[in-house]
Amino acid sequence: MKIVRRIACIGMLLGLALSVIANSHAADSPVMLQQASPVITTSPPARLSDVQTIDGIVAALYDVISGGVGQVRDWNRMRSLFIPEARIMAIGPKRDSKDLGLRILSLSDYIANSGPILVDTGFRERELSRKTEQWGELAQVFTTYETTRDANKSTQRGINSVQLMHDGTRWWIISLLFEAERIQLSLPDAYLVPVK
Incomplete structure (x- = not known):
């Protein structure tokens, strides 16, 4: 029993x-x-034009993080592009070291840590070039970027590697991994062909 x-x-x-x-x-x-x-967690409703195509979601990603000094970003729009479990990751030199490290952030971590810096510095990012591979509902986008900071007039280039999936209705960003140029790492010409 x-x-x-x-x-x-x-x-x-x-x-x-x-x-x-x-x-x-x-x-x-x-x-x-x-x-x-x-x-x-839930994702806010997305603008249809942002998520119906790969072009739309990549353009929305650049648009939502860009703006002048003091310009508040639309973080709900950014959240609507990503699955709730998404990660934003950066490859770069560690502080006080020549070794490289990987910084891994949730979307909320990115917004909390980087959001104020974007607003304070007048951060703008634009796409220079793109290479896209797609198979079924899976897409991988290598999008070359150039950032400009209004506060100190500095510019920097690098590559955003964006992993996406289509759920039958719309595109979602699953993860974003990026790396910036540095003295030992220059962008090759193949990643500077303008977007058509």
Whole structure:
């Protein structure tokens, strides 16, 4: 009798866990198998023009982070481009070291850490060139960028590597990995062909 009760209890717990997982996905985000989280996140509704094409979502990404000194960014628009679990990552030299490191941020981390800097410095980023590969619902975009900071008139170039998926309705940014030029690393001509 005790064994039967234990089996029934285990069955109920498994059923509850599966129910929580099934209901933890936002209706407008891609369905993904994952563990249930105590934190519920949803993506704000996206502008159709931002997410219907790869061109649209890449243009929206550049547009949403760019602006003059003191210009508040539309972070809900940025959130609408990414899956809630997305990561923004940067490759670059470590502080006080010649070694390279990888900085990994959630979208909320990026907004909290970089958002004030973008507004304070008048950060603008534009696309110089793009190479896109697509197979099925998977896309990989290498987009060469140039940033300008109004505060000190500095410019910098690099590459944003954007991973995307199409869920049958719209495009989503899954992750963004970028690296800037430095003395030991210059952009080759192949990544400077203008976008058509």
